[in-house]
Amino acid sequence: MTKIIPLKLDYDNNGRIFTVYPTLIFDERDMVMIDCGYPKTFDKIHELASEKGIDFAFLTKIIVTHNDIDHMGALGQFKRSYPSIEIIASHLQAQYISGEQTAIRLQLAQHAYQQAEDHKRNQIQKLIDILNSVESVTVDRRVSDQEVIDVCGGLKIIYTPGHLPGHISVYHMESRTLIAGDALVSEFGKLELAHPKSNLDGAQARISAHLLSELDIDTVICYHGGPYAGNIKEELESL
Numbered sequence: 001m002t003k004i005i006p007l008k009l010d011y012d013n014n015g016r017i018f019t020v021y022p023t024l025i026f027d028e029r030d031m032v033m034i035d036c037g038y039p040k041t042f043d044k045i046h047e048l049a050s051e052k053g054i055d056f057a058f059l060t061k062i063i064v065t066h067n068d069i070d071h072m073g074a075l076g077q078f079k080r081s082y083p084s085i086e087i088i089a090s091h092l093q094a095q096y097i098s099g100e101q102t103a104i105r106l107q108l109a110q111h112a113y114q115q116a117e118d119h120k121r122n123q124i125q126k127l128i129d130i131l132n133s134v135e136s137v138t139v140d141r142r143v144s145d146q147e148v149i150d151v152c153g154g155l156k157i158i159y160t161p162g163h164l165p166g167h168i169s170v171y172h173m174e175s176r177t178l179i180a181g182d183a184l185v186s187e188f189g190k191l192e193l194a195h196p197k198s199n200l201d202g203a204q205a206r207i208s209a210h211l212l213s214e215l216d217i218d219t220v221i222c223y224h225g226g227p228y229a230g231n232i233k234e235e236l237e238s239l
């Protein structure tokens with residue numbers, strides 16, 4: 001019997017709390033985590049899991065929806081601690097996660113720095129330093145749209161670009177649960193697109209959300225906002 005457990009991870013950034021939901025899917029044979037928190041949240045994630053009786057010694061795979069700091073910040077530490085785990089991402093995102101290409105948000109920040117007036121550069125440099133601190137990690141398996149990872153009752157990869165190019169969501173076929181990454185957020189009791197400032201291509205994000213409405217979904221787990229089980233199909237169509 002497959003279990004799906006979203007871990008509610010509160011990250012304290014200088015007094016401002018950001019809550020995200022790395023999600024564990026596991027059965028007797030495999031344990032898969034989808035996205036894995038900010039840098040320095042490795043221990044906290046272990047605490048949260050052990051409160052629920054989960055032992056990361058059984059971890060077999062981490063799927064990374066995209067290479068933002070809140071989704072892959074702790075990835076390097078996970079890979080070092082559990083060297084046999086398989087790291088999975090889309091073909092495009094794998095290039096950024098592994099450091100073959102400079103992260104898009106870092107490219108944008110570097111460009112902004114060049115364009116900025118002197119007094120604004122300090123602030124942008126801080127952002128560049130934070131983005132630079134994200135550790136690159138080799139991606140072991142590069143997945144295509146609609147590809148099924150044959151564990152835990154079937155994990156279907158759904159390409160959902162918009163927030164970033166190559167962004168993926170994961171559909172657990174057995175339980176009809178969508179782990180949306182940042183393709184969707186749940187807030188104020190409904191589903192929304194991620195904040196326009198964080199979506200690189202808002203129109204594409206909307207198209208991705210509409211594509212998701214064609215799936216038979218009982219529960220959505222958003223990385224920002226957590227599990228949601230309202231009138232999903234209608235809400236996705238209305239976005």
Ligand SMILES: [Zn+2]
Nearest residue numbers: 068070182223
């Ligand atoms: Zn995010």
